[in-house]
Ligand SMILES: NC(=O)c1ccc[n+]([C@@H]2O[C@H](COP(=O)([O-])OP(=O)(O)OC[C@H]3O[C@@H](n4cnc5c(N)ncnc54)[C@H](O)[C@@H]3O)[C@@H](O)[C@H]2O)c1
């Protein structure tokens with residue numbers, strides 16, 4: 001039996017996928033409402049394919065949900081910790097949930113077990129988890145063998161099941177041969193065609209996770225800065241992207257400029273890595289710049305709108321349609337989403353916003369509960385109604401081939417500000433739309 005602690009994006013996906021592979025899995029969460037929902041067959045998050053996988057696991061009797069640690073710990077020999085590690089004030093990762101999960105295990109463990117840390121955590125957390133469990137066992141006066149392994153998760157939201165079941169690599173940070181073998185067996189069904197398992201010491205495994213996210217975030221911020229330069233010198237960032245991405249040393253993936261990276265990982269993990277560097281007196285200057293560039297980039301669409309209208313003050317009284325709210329397509333996750341910054345910028349300058357997203361409407365309503373000038377619209381077309389201009393923040397598939405004539409007929413100022421470079425100028429020109437994106441078609445002040 002495997003216990004998965006924390007039933008969020010990582011825990012639910014891991015639990016459902018491991019049950020699908022034939023394991024008996026119990027998912028535990030301290031949030032009783034979440035567990036009740038899951039027991040009723042409802043899924044608390046939007047993740048393509050997850051609902052049917054959870055249902056299959058439950059129907060097969062291989063997947064259960066509980067808030068009861070007593071029940072879960074007594075039956076398991078493998079524990080996956082997949083609880084949140086939110087940022088502290090100073091950017092460092094808050095380990096409260098991880099250490100409380102460790103304590104809950106130590107208070108109940110009765111047989112030899114592997115404790116697997118899947119949460120993203122700073123170097124030395126495996127040692128801290130081990131110390132907490134050892135301390136609780138000692139307090140109980142029992143001697144139970146256990147081993148702590150770092151096994152960071154690399155899934156992307158929106159493609160989480162595919163990423164979990166077809167991983168590029170499986171990192172196992174372990175200094176114990178028995179625990180490494182248990183992990184190899186756990187992942188054996190995902191590791192048949194080619195050996196993707198990389199075993200290393202726990203510290204290196206913990207750092208690998210931050211290094212991966214930091215490298216990807218760096219590529220994005222680099223491209224976003226180059227996009228500004230492209231606009232200034234009259235180059236086309238999309239051509240530059242293809243030009244450099246065709247070099248296999250660079251590669252085409254994760255090279256898309258846009259209106260900033262968001263989500264629950266890149267921003268938080270970049271800050272946590274910077275903090276880790278500071279704590280060890282190793283300033284991570286590149287990451288500081290990456291983070292700073294991204295913070296600014298989230299204002300890029302607002303700045304373009306302001307330039308178009310002849311100044312920020314001119315946005316007072318304008319109505320801007322907004323397509324896409326989630327931090328990326330195929331998720332309802334609004335954590336650190338660039339749309340939040342754009343909405344705040346627009347509302348604080350007196351504009352009205354008419355927004356639509358295929359999945360994140362409920363979340364947005366909760367976040368902006370008091371924003372009277374934000375209207376959440378039932379469709380992309382409805383968001384255009386009575387609007388002056390359109391801004392696009394998230395590249396959902398349904399925005400890829402819109403009816404440009406309809407957009408032109410509805411927008412008073414016939415201008416589109418695309419934060420994800422989805423369209424071609426030739427097409428928008430034909431419809432009579434002014435089109436501005438990131439690094440290709442610089443904004444020009446509107447003709448009056
Ligand atoms: N979301 C992603 O795409 C992703 C990908 C890779 C790694 N990670 C990392 O994985 C970790 C989890 O991320 P997430 O997005 O799944 O978080 P999440 O916030 O969606 O879910 C975490 C869950 O843990 C529960 N929890 C907290 N303390 C608990 C405890 N003591 N016992 C049982 N349950 C508890 C919470 O109620 C919550 O449901 C983080 O460290 C994150 O950085 C996330």
Ligand SMILES: O=c1ccn([C@@H]2O[C@H](COP(=O)(O)OP(=O)(O)O[C@H]3O[C@H](CO)[C@@H](O)[C@H](O)[C@H]3O)[C@@H](O)[C@H]2O)c(=O)[nH]1
Pocket residue numbers: 120153154155156157158213216220253254255256257258259260261262263264265266269327328
């Ligand atoms: O070329 C690109 C690629 C992504 N983004 C943006 O970057 C953010 C993050 O996107 P993505 O990485 O696809 O989503 P996450 O679900 O946050 O996944 C990242 O964070 C997870 C949590 O740590 C890791 O497990 C994944 O490997 C890592 O990709 C989003 O706002 C995207 O719009 C860009 O701007 N340009």
